[in-house]
Amino acid sequence: MNRIANLWYDQNFRHLFFQVLAVLAIAYFGYFLFDNTSTNLERLNIKPGFDFMNEIAGFMPTTDGMNLTGFDLNTSTHKDVFIVGIFNTLLLAIVGIILATILGFVMGILRLSSNLIISFISSAYVEGMRNIPLLLWILIWYFGVILAGPNVRQSFNIFDTAFINKRYIAVPQPLYTDAIIFLCIGLLIALVAAIFLRNWAKKRLDTEGKDFPVFLTSAAMFLIIPYILLAISGNSISWEFPVLKGFNYINGIQLPASYVAMLMALVFYTGAYIAEVVRAGILAVSSGQLDAARSIGLREGQISRFVVIPQALRVIIPPLTSQYLNLTKNSSLAIAIGYTDLVNVFTGISLMQTGNALEIIMLTMAFYASVSILISIFMNWFNKHVAIVER
Amino acid sequence: MNLNETNTAATYPIGQHPSMPPPAAERGIIKWLNINLFNTWYNSIATVLGLYFLYLIIPPAFDWVLGSATWEASSNKDCRAGAGGACWGFIRARFVLFMYGFYDAESIWRPNLAGILLVALAIPVLVPKIPGTRFFAIPLIFLYPWLAISLLVGPIKITLFSDPAFLVLWIVLIISLVFLGFRGIKTNNLAKRGLGFSLAYVAIILIYLNWGLGLAPMETNRFGGLLLTLVLAITSIVVSLPLGIVLALGRRAESLPVVKYFCIGVIELFRAVPLITVLFMAVNMIPLFLPQGYSFDNLVMALIGLSIFFGAYMAEVVRGGLQAIPKGQFEAAASIGLNYYKSTGLVVLPQALKIVIPGIVNTFIAMTKDTSLVMIIGLFDILMITKSSITDAKWLGLEWEGYAFVGLLFWVLCFSMSRYSQWLERRLDTERRN
Numbered sequence: 001m002n003r004i005a006n007l008w009y010d011q012n013f014r015h016l017f018f019q020v021l022a023v024l025a026i027a028y029f030g031y032f033l034f035d036n037t038s039t040n041l042e043r044l045n046i047k048p049g050f051d052f053m054n055e056i057a058g059f060m061p062t063t064d065g066m067n068l069t070g071f072d073l074n075t076s077t078h079k080d081v082f083i084v085g086i087f088n089t090l091l092l093a094i095v096g097i098i099l100a101t102i103l104g105f106v107m108g109i110l111r112l113s114s115n116l117i118i119s120f121i122s123s124a125y126v127e128g129m130r131n132i133p134l135l136l137w138i139l140i141w142y143f144g145v146i147l148a149g150p151n152v153r154q155s156f157n158i159f160d161t162a163f164i165n166k167r168y169i170a171v172p173q174p175l176y177t178d179a180i181i182f183l184c185i186g187l188l189i190a191l192v193a194a195i196f197l198r199n200w201a202k203k204r205l206d207t208e209g210k211d212f213p214v215f216l217t218s219a220a221m222f223l224i225i226p227y228i229l230l231a232i233s234g235n236s237i238s239w240e241f242p243v244l245k246g247f248n249y250i251n252g253i254q255l256p257a258s259y260v261a262m263l264m265a266l267v268f269y270t271g272a273y274i275a276e277v278v279r280a281g282i283l284a285v286s287s288g289q290l291d292a293a294r295s296i297g298l299r300e301g302q303i304s305r306f307v308v309i310p311q312a313l314r315v316i317i318p319p320l321t322s323q324y325l326n327l328t329k330n331s332s333l334a335i336a337i338g339y340t341d342l343v344n345v346f347t348g349i350s351l352m353q354t355g356n357a358l359e360i361i362m363l364t365m366a367f368y369a370s371v372s373i374l375i376s377i378f379m380n381w382f383n384k385h386v387a388i389v390e391r
Numbered sequence: 392m393n394l395n396e397t398n399t400a401a402t403y404p405i406g407q408h409p410s411m412p413p414p415a416a417e418r419g420i421i422k423w424l425n426i427n428l429f430n431t432w433y434n435s436i437a438t439v440l441g442l443y444f445l446y447l448i449i450p451p452a453f454d455w456v457l458g459s460a461t462w463e464a465s466s467n468k469d470c471r472a473g474a475g476g477a478c479w480g481f482i483r484a485r486f487v488l489f490m491y492g493f494y495d496a497e498s499i500w501r502p503n504l505a506g507i508l509l510v511a512l513a514i515p516v517l518v519p520k521i522p523g524t525r526f527f528a529i530p531l532i533f534l535y536p537w538l539a540i541s542l543l544v545g546p547i548k549i550t551l552f553s554d555p556a557f558l559v560l561w562i563v564l565i566i567s568l569v570f571l572g573f574r575g576i577k578t579n580n581l582a583k584r585g586l587g588f589s590l591a592y593v594a595i596i597l598i599y600l601n602w603g604l605g606l607a608p609m610e611t612n613r614f615g616g617l618l619l620t621l622v623l624a625i626t627s628i629v630v631s632l633p634l635g636i637v638l639a640l641g642r643r644a645e646s647l648p649v650v651k652y653f654c655i656g657v658i659e660l661f662r663a664v665p666l667i668t669v670l671f672m673a674v675n676m677i678p679l680f681l682p683q684g685y686s687f688d689n690l691v692m693a694l695i696g697l698s699i700f701f702g703a704y705m706a707e708v709v710r711g712g713l714q715a716i717p718k719g720q721f722e723a724a725a726s727i728g729l730n731y732y733k734s735t736g737l738v739v740l741p742q743a744l745k746i747v748i749p750g751i752v753n754t755f756i757a758m759t760k761d762t763s764l765v766m767i768i769g770l771f772d773i774l775m776i777t778k779s780s781i782t783d784a785k786w787l788g789l790e791w792e793g794y795a796f797v798g799l800l801f802w803v804l805c806f807s808m809s810r811y812s813q814w815l816e817r818r819l820d821t822e823r824r825n
């Protein structure tokens with residue numbers, strides 16, 4: 001008796017005991033769920049497993065003007081629906097991330113402006129966006145703004161290349177010719193050249209103290225090198241322009257109104273959060289750093305480039321990463337206005353048709369989880385790159 | 392001498408000149424404008440552009456909201472006949488729907504009473520100037536939730552507790568549990584005291600819920616509008632905070648690897664996926680998980696999904712606070728003989744939670760906003776009510792009024808929460824400095 005009581009007061013035994021208890025509880029709970037699920041599936045006549053992915057879907061998971069993965073109503077399967085959904089989600093998330101970053105940085109910097117009117121406008125934007133649900137913003141952009149736009153025949157005409165109306169934005173589509181290959185090669189060359197240039201410039205800055213405008217030169221290279229290559233090879237990129245025919249535009253890509261509304265809502269909403277992140281990052285650079293930079297005679301532009309931005313970026317990047325993740329996850333709200341993202345077409349329609357709820361929800365979650373992990377890995381790498389090198 | 396040249400009216404001995412007012416450009420509103428709005432040429436341009444931007448937005452918006460608004464309307468025809476501004480008659484005509492959804496019109500006093508009680512109990516707790524915080528906090532935490540449940544949904548029948556045959560048995564059990572608790576007080580036995588009173592409390596609550604306040608039952612699918620939004624937000628706040636604390640503590644339990652990795656798995660899984668997939672999971676998968684014949688209604692499933700999802704976020708916020716507590720605090724607590732539960736509950740958690748109040752409130756705000764996602768699984772929260780109201784043929788074309796109203800409601804809710812947290816943060820901060 002005494003020995004058993006002693007055992008009970010032994011810390012290691014207690015830890016082991018509670019862990020065995022936890023494992024048993026989790027295992028029993030798992031068995032309980034598994035047992036119920038298999039009986040329920042049998043009762044509902046649903047075949048578990050991923051065979052349903054090869055069944056013909058029989059519905060169109062994307063709009064005709066934006067069928068970029070070549071989905072075919074008669075032959076494409078639920079697997080193709082999954083791919084279309086992922087493609088459309090990524091199309092929304094990537095463009096959204098780029099635009100939201102630009103808007104967020106501009107607004108964050110403006111909020112720090114000494115000009116009271118400008119900082120007031122920026123604060124009003126941030127507080128207005130952040131305290132109202134994203135879903136409401138999506139509905140406002142879709143029903144309130146985009147659907148109040150002009151009819152197809154009265155589209156806003158932007159230099160005969162893009163046409164905006166209440167149903168879609170028609171934009172030119174690049175045609176897949178040899179020019180694309182040359183363009184890619186040109187971009188690759190420019191990338192390699194930019195990396196070399198950066199290393200050379202850094203070395204020169206470290207040894208000789210001479211500064212070189214790497215960013216501007218690289219940007220110029222990215223614009224010019226592919227063009228030179230295209231000109232030498234005698235190719236040119238051809239675009240298919242949208243043309244009004246009857247009551248509709250043909251040719252080109254037609255980004256549906258739901259896409260535009262989603263994009264606008266996501267960019268403005270996430271932009272407000274990014275603005276706060278940027279503002280906090282810049283404020284985190286201590287004023288002593290600025291005084292020190294001025295005292296060694298740096299110009300204002302140099303202070304920003306060499307002192308403020310590198311230090312602010314370190315503070316900005318981790319929360320910026322989570323904003324990118326939020327934007328990607330929030331793109332799943334597209335179902336509210338019928339944009340054909342992954343959740344809408346796969347988790348919504350495919351689930352309704354096949355009933356394989358477990359598998360479909362697991363695949364959807366796996367997709368979002370892997371995107372989260374990929375973005376985190378990339379941003380961690382970038383973060384390590386800008387982090388303080390302790391000497 | 393310069394001094395005499397500028398002021399020829401009188402001469403003063405050196406050093407006796409009275410103070411002069413600063414030049415016009417260096418004082419008052421001109422100086423202020425100079426510093427804040429026109430200090431450089433580009434700032435001047437920005438000021439002018441900014442003012443023009445505000446001029447473009449504010450007067451028309453003001454005119455739309457108040458100037459030429461229509462306050463009385465029985466359909467959108469009356470709105471079109473108005474001065475062209477907002478048609479608030481729409482909101483007034485549908486106000487009950489916006490607030491209570493499809494809740495029985497004669498029973499609206501029930502949610503009203505629940506709301507008044509909540510405000511009456513919560514304000515003394517939230518405003519530190521009002522004395523007797525504990526006097527209000529204890530009923531708020533231990534009595535109010537059950538009172539609110541029976542006010543809102545009426546009695547909840549639990550077979551084991553509603554059968555009168557069992558009732559005698561339960562009463563005997565409760566009496567003996569209370570007796571056990573008093574024995575615990577007498578003998579200073581914490582385990583007996585805690586076990587006796589808490590089990591008796593649970594049993595009393597379970598029996599109470601069967602009869603409630605004797606009100607008629609109300610199906611949860613009649614909940615809607617602001618009522619549903621608040622029920623979802625408050626319930627998931629109340630559930631997710633303790634859940635998050637437990638998950639965070641589990642994640643830091645180094646000596647219990649099974650518990651630790653289970654908690655990490657739950658936290659990371661729910662943080663990696665969008666809320667909408669969690670809600671889909673709740674609605675589509677929970678029915679599969681339950682034995683045949685058992686089911687939850689949609690409201691409960693949405694609450695489960697919301698609570699677990701935000702519990703994971705809350706766990707990370709709380710973990711941040713736990714990490715900020717120096718190790719010495721744990722060691723000091725252990726050295727005066729406190730066990731794990733006491734050192735965590737009395738020493739570590741109070742300090743950790745105080746640090747992360749801003750993070751917790753930010754999660755509360757996110758929760759309040761994200762309750763609106765339940766419209767996608769078919770619940771009629773205030774956003775869904777708005778969406779369906781503006782597609783009603785009688786009120787077509789009034790999107791902006793509906794959105795402006797709901798937007799304002801959410802904005803006031805969330806903005807006041809964030810301001811309260813900033814104020815609380817400042818208050819706690821000064822305390823620490825003293």
